[in-house]
Amino acid sequence: MTGGEKALWTLVTVLAWAVLCLWSYRHLLFNSQPREGVVAGGGEAPFVLVAYASQSGTAEQLARESAGILGAHLPVRLMALNQVDDRVLSGARRALFVASTYGEGEPPDNGLAFQRRYLHGAAALDLSHLEFAVLALGDRAYQRFCGFGRSLQAGMERLGASPMWELMESGNDELWAAEGNVVDWQTRLRGFLPVAGGEGVAGAAQGAGFTSWVLADRRHLNPGSPGGPAFYLRLTAQGEPLSWRAGDIAVIQPATDGGGQASLREYSIASVPEEGAIHLLVRQQIDAEGRLGLGSGWLTAGATVGAAISLRIRRNPGFQVAETACPLILVGSGTGLAGLRAHLRARELGGATGRNWLLFGERTRRCDSFLDDEIRNWCDSGLLTRVDRVFSRDGEPLRYVQEALEAAADEVRRWVDDGAVICVCGSLTGMGAGVQAALESVLGSTRVEQLKIDGRYRRDLY
Numbered sequence: 133m134t135g136g137e138k139a140l141w142t143l144v145t146v147l148a149w150a151v152l153c154l155w156s157y158r159h160l161l162f163n164s165q166p167r168e169g170v171v172a173g174g175g176e177a178p179f180v181l182v183a184y185a186s187q188s189g190t191a192e193q194l195a196r197e198s199a200g201i202l203g204a205h206l207p208v209r210l211m212a213l214n215q216v217d218d219r220v221l222s223g224a225r226r227a228l229f230v231a232s233t234y235g236e237g238e239p240p241d242n243g244l245a246f247q248r249r250y251l252h253g254a255a256a257l258d259l260s261h262l263e264f265a266v267l268a269l270g271d272r273a274y275q276r277f278c279g280f281g282r283s284l285q286a287g288m289e290r291l292g293a294s295p296m297w298e299l300m301e302s303g304n305d306e307l308w309a310a311e312g313n314v315v316d317w318q319t320r321l322r323g324f325l326p327v328a329g330g331e332g333v334a335g336a337a338q339g340a341g342f343t344s345w346v347l348a349d350r351r352h353l354n355p356g357s358p359g360g361p362a363f364y365l366r367l368t369a370q371g372e373p374l375s376w377r378a379g380d381i382a383v384i385q386p387a388t389d390g391g392g393q394a395s396l397r398e399y400s401i402a403s404v405p406e407e408g409a410i411h412l413l414v415r416q417q418i419d420a421e422g423r424l425g426l427g428s429g430w431l432t433a434g435a436t437v438g439a440a441i442s443l444r445i446r447r448n449p450g451f452q453v454a455e456t457a458c459p460l461i462l463v464g465s466g467t468g469l470a471g472l473r474a475h476l477r478a479r480e481l482g483g484a485t486g487r488n489w490l491l492f493g494e495r496t497r498r499c500d501s502f503l504d505d506e507i508r509n510w511c512d513s514g515l516l517t518r519v520d521r522v523f524s525r526d527g528e529p530l531r532y533v534q535e536a537l538e539a540a541a542d543e544v545r546r547w548v549d550d551g552a553v554i555c556v557c558g559s560l561t562g563m564g565a566g567v568q569a570a571l572e573s574v575l576g577s578t579r580v581e582q583l584k585i586d587g588r589y590r591r592d593l594y
Contacts, residue, residue, distance in 0.1 A: 178225035179207040183216050185231040185243030185280065188381070188592070189448040190307070191269050194314065195230040201321050214245040214585065218257055226296070227264040228321070229284055233271075235560060237279025241450065241584040241591075247280075251287035260292035265300070267317045272303045296320075341444040342385055344370045347435050348409065357499035358525055360415050362467055363432045364402075367410040367441055374444075375405055378478035379451035379471060379592065382410055385442040386430030397427025398446070400557060400592055402470035404477045410443070413467040413502070451555065451592040456484035459552035461544070463533055463567055465493040468558025469502050471592045475555060480515050487517040489547065493533040493563065495525045518543075534566035541574040548575060553588045560593035 180202055184195035192212075199210040209220070213231070221227070234240050239247045250257070266288070268281020278301045285299045297320065300313040307314050349366040367382075382399050403411035416432050417425030424433060435441065453460065453475060460479070462472040469492055476488060490507070494500035500523065510516040520540065524531040530539060537544060548554075556567050571580050571589070583589035 178223055179209050181216070181220060181224035181227040182208055182210045183213045183227065183229050184211075185213040185229070185240045185246070185284075187232055187234045187240035187450050189446055189450060190304075191230045191232040191240070192449065193447065194267065194269075195228075198228055198230065198318070198321055201318060213239075213243040216246055217249075221257060221259060221262065224262060227262055227288075227293070229264065229266045229281075229288075230269070231266060231281045231284050232269040233274070233276070233278050233280040235565075236274055237276035237283070239280045239283075241587070241589065243280065244581060245585050247283070250291065251283050258292055259288065260294075262288075262293040263296045264288050264293045265296045265317075265320075267313070268299060268301045269307070270301065270303060272305075277301070277303070342383075342442045343374065343444065345410065345441045345443045346370055347431075347437055347439050347441050350432070350437055353413070353502055354494075354499045357495055359466075359495045359500065360418065361432065362413060362415045362500075362502070365412040365414060365431060367412070367443065368408070370440070373405065373408070376401060376410075376445045377447075377452055378404055378474035379453070379590075380448050381446040381592075382412060383444050383446050384427055384431065386427050386434070387442075397425070398594070399427075400468070400471035400474070401445075402473045404474055404481060406481050407477065411470070411473075413470040415467045448592065451557070451590050453553050453555065453590065455553065456482060456486060458486045459547050459550055460486055460488045461491070461547055461552050461554045462488065462557075463491045463537065463554065464557040465533055465563040466558055468556075468563070468592075471557035472555065473503065473506075476510060476515065480510070480513075488515060489518040489520075489552075490516055491520045491522075491533045491536050493522045493524065493531075493536075495523060497521075497523045497526055532566060533563060534570035537567065537570040538573060544571075544574050548579075548583070548588075551588075553590065554583065555590050555592075557592045558594075564591065564593040 182195050182199040182202070184192045186192035186195070195210065199208045202208050209224070211220070213229070231243065232240050266281055266285045268278035268284070270278035270281065281301065282299065285295070289295065300317055302313045306312045309315070345367040346369075347365065348368045349364075351364045353362045353364055355361075378401075380401050382401050383396050384399065385396055399412045399414060401410055402413055403409060412431070414428050414431050417428045419425070423429075431441075451471060456479070460475065462475060464472045472490065472492070476490070478484075479486070479488060492502075494502065501521070507516065507519060511519060520533075520536045522528070522530045522533055522536050530536050554571070556564060558564065568580070575583075580589060
């Protein structure tokens with residue numbers, strides 16, 4: 133072998149070694165991350181199950197952080213609650229559930245099938261081998277606070293599983309409190325580990341993940357309206373722009389008069405990243421004593437145009453639509469139009485082929501026809517196949533979007549038969565409950581429940 137041949141073989145050997153090292157490093161890095169439905173941390177079953185029931189994405193986020201804390205040291209399986217079956221429960225040695233409650237004690241859509249299978253008393257599975265814990269999230273404004281989390285706790289005990297500790301509950305406004313149950317939950321999880329591991333929500337309590345944006349523009353949408361003032365806001369990034377998807381949430385940290393930070397408030401994003409800015413629709417909230425709400429007051433009156441806004445993005449997979457060819461029925465009222473606009477812009481810019489139907493309600497046609505020019509242009513371009521706009525104060529036969537749904541019952545059934553996804557955005561207690569009742573009237577309650585389980589009935593209600 134000549135000297136040149138020896139040098140060539142040496143080079144080939146070195147390059148092959150480098151490629152092998154790089155592949156090994158990437159393989160190790162990829163498999164160290166807790167991923168949906170797989171075991172992280174190596175090893176065989178039994179594993180630790182981390183399951184979430186999440187409507188707006190918060191419970192899923194906390195579950196992923198919990199899996200991240202444990203996954204570097206223990207075999208962990210992360211999944212939505214509806215994916216949990218007999219085989220998963222039989223193979224787990226511990227189960228950690230992070231469960232939101234939707235409305236008055238209902239499960240989120242990705243927990244409905246689990247509730248039907250295990251919590252209604254019909255299941256005969258013996259879970260006496262299993263230790264479990266539940267972190268329940270809810271809104272204290274509802275009478276059945278954390279109702280689904282409590283049902284989950286009782287149902288697991290009824291099947292023979294042993295609680296590792298008492299049910300832990302947290303209100304939405306308590307999630308980031310330094311002394312709250314979420315931080316306590318993560319502290320207890322670290323007690324499982326051979327070494328201290330990972331930082332989770334405690335970091336978020338101190339402002340982690342927030343970036344600085346600029347209030348670039350603010351426009352009053354409904355002067356003269358009998359309803360509260362509503363504003364269209366445009367926020368631009370000061371640094372590297374964040375990425376988000378239609379359906380995601382902007383979490384705002386408003387500044388207080390004293391220069392400190394107030395509690396968080398959350399808003400549906402009305403735009404997509406291709407537009408180069410975050411757009412919001414915000415209605416001023418005023419309490420019985422005439423004081424502006426902390427979040428809405430800061431965004432619509434307290435902050436001047438050009439002011440810095442502290443913001444982070446929260447994923448909201450329960451209100452995202454991946455399909456581009458399916459029909460889309462978009463239902464909302466008031467500033468709920470924000471989340472619906474984002475879906476329409478995503479479809480417009482992404483070249484989606486599915487037809488779109490918008491049903492939108494507000495108070496008066498003269499003052500509250502939000503985004504009127506844009507909606508008219510979408511009708512002219514063919515992006516919107518059908519638009520039904522109803523106004524509650526104009527004395528017309530149809531006053532609310534739920535009435536418009538019932539009036540178009542045959543068409544709703546045809547669209548659903550064609551595979552339509554239904555997206556609803558706006559008030560939970562008023563419009564959201566009315567739309568639910570209308571859909572059950574038009575489609576039947578069994579079919580509506582199946583649409584939830586199949587991911588074809590998606591809601592961003594507040």
